[in-house]
Amino acid sequence: MILLNNKYKALLKYDTRFYIVTGGRGSSKSFGVGTFITALSYESNHKILFTRQTMTSAHLSIVPEFQEKLDLFDINDHFNINRSVIENKVSKSEIIFKGLKTSSGDQTANLKSLQGVTTWILDEAEELSDESTFDKINLSLRTKGVHNRVILILNPTTKEHWIYKRFFEDAGVSENFNGVKGDVTYIHTTYLDNLKHLDSSFVNEIERIKITNPNKYKHVILGAWLEKAVGVVFNNWSFGAFNPDNLQVSYGQDFGFSIDPTTLIGVAIDKKHKKIYVQEHLYKPKLTTSEIAHINKEVCGHSLIVADSAEPRLINELASLGCNIIGAEKGPGSISLGIALLLDYQIIVEHNSSNMAKELNNYIYADKGSKLFVDDFNHLIDPLRYNVTYHLGRSTGFELR
Numbered sequence: 001m002i003l004l005n006n007k008y009k010a011l012l013k014y015d016t017r018f019y020i021v022t023g024g025r026g027s028s029k030s031f032g033v034g035t036f037i038t039a040l041s042y043e044s045n046h047k048i049l050f051t052r053q054t055m056t057s058a059h060l061s062i063v064p065e066f067q068e069k070l071d072l073f074d075i076n077d078h079f080n081i082n083r084s085v086i087e088n089k090v091s092k093s094e095i096i097f098k099g100l101k102t103s104s105g106d107q108t109a110n111l112k113s114l115q116g117v118t119t120w121i122l123d124e125a126e127e128l129s130d131e132s133t134f135d136k137i138n139l140s141l142r143t144k145g146v147h148n149r150v151i152l153i154l155n156p157t158t159k160e161h162w163i164y165k166r167f168f169e170d171a172g173v174s175e176n177f178n179g180v181k182g183d184v185t186y187i188h189t190t191y192l193d194n195l196k197h198l199d200s201s202f203v204n205e206i207e208r209i210k211i212t213n214p215n216k217y218k219h220v221i222l223g224a225w226l227e228k229a230v231g232v233v234f235n236n237w238s239f240g241a242f243n244p245d246n247l248q249v250s251y252g253q254d255f256g257f258s259i260d261p262t263t264l265i266g267v268a269i270d271k272k273h274k275k276i277y278v279q280e281h282l283y284k285p286k287l288t289t290s291e292i293a294h295i296n297k298e299v300c301g302h303s304l305i306v307a308d309s310a311e312p313r314l315i316n317e318l319a320s321l322g323c324n325i326i327g328a329e330k331g332p333g334s335i336s337l338g339i340a341l342l343l344d345y346q347i348i349v350e351h352n353s354s355n356m357a358k359e360l361n362n363y364i365y366a367d368k369g370s371k372l373f374v375d376d377f378n379h380l381i382d383p384l385r386y387n388v389t390y391h392l393g394r395s396t397g398f399e400l401r
Contacts, residue, residue, distance in 0.1 A: 007187055008033070008036060010179075010185050011187070012036070016180060018185070019149060019152070019184070019185045021033055021153045022186075024155065025259055026194060027189040029189065030123055032187075033121060033151055035069060037119065038073070041079075041095055045118070046093035046146070047093070047094055049121065050095055050098075051098050051120070052099055052100070052123045052127070054100070055097060063081065067081060084097045085097070100122075100133060114141075118147070121153065124155075126155055126354050127354045129354050130351060131162040131166070134162075156223050158225070158226045158227070158357075159227055167184060167186075175188075176188045176223075176224075188223065190222050202259075205258060215376065226361075226362060232360075232364055233363050234347065236342075237357075237360050238348060240349070240351075241348075241351075242278070242279040247269065248268065249303060250304040250305070251296075251383075252307070253306070253383050255292075255310075256287075262292055263282055264282035264383070265353075265383050266278065266300075267387045269392065274344065274346060275345060276346070276348065276388060279349075279350040280353035281295075282299070289318065293321035297323060300324070302324050305326070306327075307328065308328060309328045315327050326390075338385030338386070338388060338393070341385075347360070355380055356380045362376075362377040363377045363381055
């Protein structure tokens with residue numbers, strides 16, 4: 001039997017077109033929606049499209065997550081599973097897995113299979129900064145005689161994001177609302193709705209964050225939308241095309257654990273025109289070493305990755321798995337140097353790099369007039385700093401001690 005968390009029963013209860021599913025870490029958003037569409041696949045005439053902004057090798061990432069659900073509910077023998085499609089043998093309905101962008105993020109992936117789609121799920125929807133792409137796919141769902149659904153799953157980002165403006169601000173809906181307004185069903189959950197399924201060490205880590213970093217607890221854990229912060233460090237950035245002049249591209253990487261994400265960012269430095277182009281490729285927690293290595297090689301090829309040197313064992317393991325990766329140089333003043341280098345250039349952020357934009361909007365000075373920085377909103381800023389310091393820092397005369 002397939003069982004849904006009480007709050008996710010709204011996916012069955014309300015016949016709206018749109019479903020906005022928000023929440024923080026450990027709230028079981030993706031699991032709840034995944035369970036729903038597994039149940040939905042038992043109805044005939046459904047073509048369910050499950051997307052992320054980029055989806056690196058569905059058969060290695062998202063398909064195994066769905067297989068775990070099938071095993072959990074003991075229904076694996078009801079499905080045919082291949083690299084990017086799961087077919088329900090009983091109803092012949094399909095779940096198709098695709099990325100909206102190619103793994104490099106450079107171009108829109110082929111979505112000709114939109115014809116006949118009845119339910120579209122966009123996971124990690126905060127990464128889609130282009131509202132026109134959303135509109136294009138949304139307007140393609142028009143199959144007659146069946147309930148057409150659009151389900152957005154997201155960790156709330158800043159209130160400047162089009163999803164907040166369209167579905168919350170313009171609709172007059174509070175950010176933690178559960179219920180229906182117009183043609184939209186809202187579902188908001190937190191880890192508190194999922195405690196019985198969470199490991200005690202994870203809950204202990206959340207309780208530590210609640211005490212030591214209340215802002216992070218509110219945003220990352222409880223899923224609150226962010227205002228643009230006061231006292232931001234970076235006012236020298238804007239959205240734009242990534243690397244239009246085909247400069248050499250290298251990468252920066254930071255490593256996460258159960259809550260903090262592992263990240264990967266592409267960097268191209270135009271020294272002549274004082275511009276740094278950045279493109280977000282990875283922002284995800286709970287990745288294994290082999291998963292990180294696979295993503296690194298697929299995105300970066302043999303290009304250099306400058307990574308957090310606090311994890312030398314992990315860097316050595318990734319190097320042994322074929323990644324061209326080195327540890328960043330650290331020492332007294334290295335953070336200030338890296339920030340100073342970034343402030344000396346214009347930073348151009350690729351349009352779909354939503355987590356990068358969020359960090360630049362919220363990375364702040366510790367106090368007014370201070371040259372110290374709050375250790376938060378830096379999962380992509382840190383690897384950007386590692387990379388830029390590697391390429392530009394040596395010309396400053398800076399020495400590590």
